[in-house]
Each structure stands twice: as structure tokens, then as C-alpha cells.
Amino acid sequence: MQPFPHVEDTAAARPGRLCAAWQAAHKPAAGVSRRMQLVAYAVPLAVLPSSIWRLPAVFDDGIGLGEKAYIVLLSILSEALAFTAIGLIAGWGEVFPRWMPFLQGRSVPTKATVIPAAIGATILTLITVLSLVTQVMGTTIRGDDLPANFPSEVGGWETAWFYVCYAPLILWGPLLAVLTVAYWKRRAPQNVHARA
Numbered sequence: 001m002q003p004f005p006h007v008e009d010t011a012a013a014r015p016g017r018l019c020a021a022w023q024a025a026h027k028p029a030a031g032v033s034r035r036m037q038l039v040a041y042a043v044p045l046a047v048l049p050s051s052i053w054r055l056p057a058v059f060d061d062g063i064g065l066g067e068k069a070y071i072v073l074l075s076i077l078s079e080a081l082a083f084t085a086i087g088l089i090a091g092w093g094e095v096f097p098r099w100m101p102f103l104q105g106r107s108v109p110t111k112a113t114v115i116p117a118a119i120g121a122t123i124l125t126l127i128t129v130l131s132l133v134t135q136v137m138g139t140t141i142r143g144d145d146l147p148a149n150f151p152s153e154v155g156g157w158e159t160a161w162f163y164v165c166y167a168p169l170i171l172w173g174p175l176l177a178v179l180t181v182a183y184w185k186r187r188a189p190q191n192v193h194a195r196a
Contacts, residue, residue, distance in 0.1 A: 024097075025090065029186075032089045036182050043085035043175050046168040051075035053165035081120075082172065088117060088179040094187065110187040117180040125173030132170065 028037050054075050058068045087093030093113060096103035 025092065026086060027091055028089050029091045029094050031186050032182075036089050036179065039175055039178055039182075040085050040089040043172060043179070044079060044082040046171045046175065047078050047082040049165040050169050051078050053162070085176055085179055088113070088176075088183040093183070110184065113187075114180055114184050117176060117183070121173050121177035121180055123173075124176060128170045128173055 026041075052075070054071050057063065057071050094108055096106050096108060098104045
């Protein structure tokens with residue numbers, strides 16, 4: 001007989017619960033094609049390199065605590081926002097999950113998802129295009145020259161690594177736009193009635 005059987009039971013149950021939560025968060029809704037699933041999964045992966053690239057700056061002695069917190073929060077927020085793209089293909093993007101009080105089990109209004117997603121896709125696309133143009137021109141938005149210590153201006157492997165990590169961000173807006181259109185088409189009233 002084990003002296004503390006409940007400890008092992010709890011430890012064994014935790015991975016099972018995490019696995020179930022992971023599967024529930026990623027389980028595609030009815031009518032979602034494999035191609036759209038891959039597009040949705042590509043969004044957080046496209047954002048991940050830039051989020052990781054920023055983190056070593058936290059260990060830089062030349063920046064303050066506030067800047068360090070900003071860097072960490074920016075990386076976490078970027079990934080959290082990128083993960084919302086999964087909602088455009090997952091069941092929780094169509095029906096509110098049971099853990100949401102007052103909304104659990106109700107249908108997610110299509111426009112309440114499509115409008116923010118379309119706005120987000122537009123803003124992300126504009127930001128990345130604007131950033132690309134300023135990088136190529138070597139100037140800030142106001143027209144000032146980029147500082148010599150800016151990652152794209154340093155040169156060598158640091159600049160190459162910066163571009164490798166930030167280049168996938170260009171895909172975030174367009175991928176989100178594709179997912180938004182697919183979500184709208186799948187959830188449009190005529191398609192919902194056809195599937196029922």
C-alpha cells in the first residue's frame with residue numbers, strides 16, 4: 001500500500017487534463033478543411049520566431065525593469081493574439097465553451113468574430129507592409145534614419161538573424177484574412193442551414 005496514493009493520482013490526472021484541454025482547443029469544427037486547419041496552425045508558428053527573438057533582451061543590463069516587462073508581455077500577448085486564429089477553425093470559435101459563464105453552449109455570433117478578425121487582418125497586413133517599406137528605405141515612419149544599433153542596421157549575423165525571425169510575421173495578416181473569409185463562408189446562414 002502506498003503512503004500517499006492521492007499524490008500519484010493527481011500527478012497522473014494532470015497530464016490527462018492538459019492533453020484533453022489541448023485537444024479541445026485545437027479540435028476543428030464541422031466543415032473545416034485540412035488546408036484551413038494547417039493555415040490556422042501556421043499563424044502562431046509564424047509569430048513565434050519574433051516572440052523568441054525579443055526574449056534575450058530581457059537579460060540586457062542596459063534596459064530597465066519596465067522595458068524588460070514590456071518585452072516579455074509583448075511576446076506573450078503576440079502569441080495569445082496569434083492563437084485566436086485557431087478559434088476560426090475550432091469548435092470554440094462557433095460555440096462558447098462550457099467554462100464561460102452566461103455564454104456557455106451558445107452560438108458565437110458570426111459578425112462578432114468576423115469583424116474583429118477582418119480588422120485585425122487588415123491592421124496586421126498594413127503594419128507589416130509599412131515595416132517592410134521602412135526597413136528597405138532605412139528610415140522610420142517620420143522619415144528619420146534608423147539608429148545605428150537598430151537590429152537591421154547592425155550588420156552581420158545579427159541582422160540576418162533579425163530578418164529570419166521577423167520575416168514570418170509578414171504572413172500573419174494574410175493568413176488571418178484567409179481564415180476569416182473561410183470562417184465567414186462556413187458560418188454564413190445558407191451554409192449553416194445546408195449542414196444542419
